[in-house]
Amino acid sequence: MPHTYNILNHIPADVACLDDYSRYAREHLPDSFWHYINGAGADGISKQRNRQCFADIVLKPLVLSGVQLPDTTCSLFSQQPFKEHHSQPFMLAPVAYQKLCHPDGEIATAQAASAQDVAMVLSTLSSQPLKDVAAFKGAAAQWFQLYIQVEPSATFDLIKKAELAGYSALVITVDALINGLRNAEQRSGFCLPEHISAINIADYQQPTAQSLAQCLAQAPSWQTIKEIKAQTKLPIILKGILSVADALKAQQLGVAGIVVSNHGGRVLDTVASPIEQIAAIRHAVGDDFTLLLDSGIRRGSDIFKALALGANSVLIGRPLMYSLASAGPLGVAHMIRILKDELAFTMAMCGCNNLAEITQDCLQNK
Template sequence: MHSPDPNRLPTQFEEWQKQAREILEDGPYEYVAGGSGGEDTVQSNREAFKRWNILPRVFRNVEDRNLKLGLFGDMLPSPVMIAPIGVQSIIHKEGELATARAAASMGVPYIASSASTYSMEEIAEVMGDAPKWFQLYWSSEPSIAKSFVERAEHAGYTAIVVTLDTPMMAWRELDLKNVYLPFLIGEGIGNYLTDPAFRAGLRVPPEEDSMGAIMHWTRVFGHAGLTWEDLAELKTYTSLPIILKGILHPEDAKLALKYGADGIIVSNHGGRQVDGAIAALDALPAIVEATNNQVPVLMDSGIRRGADIFKALALGAKAVLIGRPCMYGLAVAGETGVRQVMNNLLADFDLTMALSGCRDLNEVNKGMILPADR
């Protein structure tokens, strides 16, 4: 009997995570894997998927399947994209560039984070014409927020994702234990160091005083004073679709529509912000109902396998975003690792669809799932 090839990349999510744990030091690993507080939200995100069972149909011709999805004017190969994840340089030296290249090679949309180590222009360059969105952390300095959005549009990003759940960083016990915040050593601030509005606020350029630039970043990164009225201002900066990420309450979904959002991402930041918050999957159905198909609703937090993607779509998500699995792939094998993780997920989802009797994404609906406790 053949023994497994030790160089073969994993197929199991848990094995990717285990290998990433072996490669990375405590600080970087726990920054990615950890959540806020006692990590109850991290756990709930996973448990929520177990509360739904797929109800497969048989004797349906599933020989040819169509996973394509039209979203904001783009035709995407599947309903899966890579979530915005900052500071990827702590995982792998090529950081965001490796992940972006993997995404581009598959036609999977990549959402570039404001908190990238490589600038949004460098990321756009390695992606060419592949689909890409830009995620905005809305700075307390309005000129920086405006500059980021204008730069993103100029660099070829086709949507702006505004993360609403992080006006400040949460209580993250593992990072406190490790005394670890990568931004304070200059990682994850590439978009700021290259930004004319950010640089205008510095006494001397970052090249001459890196600590001064880092300290300025700590003052301008978050903006806890924002309200719904501020969305109108953002809309004057760009004609790109504006998608609001981090919505969990149906009333906030209604306000998003009222104030002109073009899309919503149901997310609890992978359990990294409010400990004890509702699981993203549990929040999804009420938000889909509140928006009544007026804008696309996407979802992230806790997706690990093809069945998870299927359940999220059945509950009304148009597409899902993948976070930590990509980072474990990046740690283990760089660009190749990210591509392998995404290929595994997509193959698993495609098989789940076929074996459940679905040929097309519109057949993955509420009739295909049942509550597990029924």
């Protein structure tokens, strides 16, 4: 039996920042849904660390700078023909099963992204067909996130479908070989309702519950990435890299970029926060390699800090679900608008006319 959605058709007057949407989402979502979306791996230490590390970075304001309206446009991928121009240095992350929050799921998100001219990444575990979501693409890019399937033929079939639907990049998640130890989700008894499924992989035979040894035996490797790279003309971004060593391997393999990420703290707990790692990774890979970052971003000032430390752009995950559950596509569009305004405000207060001027000099003691 489908659950009853409790979605507002207006923006609540007391929503002033992204965290305000989490409060409404907690009220509107069934308890088990909330714990699936908001939950983290094990004790949630990495999830908390993600936020604390942003809070610990101190901005250096610059007064009387004469900045007018800052230019937030950015380019991703230095090599042609992949180069893309984006209106903002952030995009919507690939979040699974968005029908948990809204009956239109990922289509509602695509509508909001299109209205705000912001790119989005669609999850393999989308609850709407990838072709249907692509139909709502606006001027901004749509990328497809890939979970590598056990059968190579299924993986290549998914990639082909994404290419035909017009997705312009392939984001391969590499840090979630198995689900994390999501204890809060387990305690709540979460399971997908019958009317929600990973529709894009429904035609492929899915393995039943397996032992850790079986999962690891079937896990992809760097060789798998090489094979995928040989099968697609799309630029490949590897999502879930936290170390300089892995970043250099990815660069040497010839992928177009990486997402420095700890999966929002949802897989292995007590790992480093991406914002702690981004500067060292940027130093190692050089200026021309595309670096994105996710995990813990809740403010426009967080985006600014990530850019100052070396990111080209960032991904927004849980706030997407909070706003979608609260006020549907209107809420997602409003959430995006808040980030745009906060980023522009932070740039102006720090004397930055454009993204190129956001450097480590804008931060204290960095």
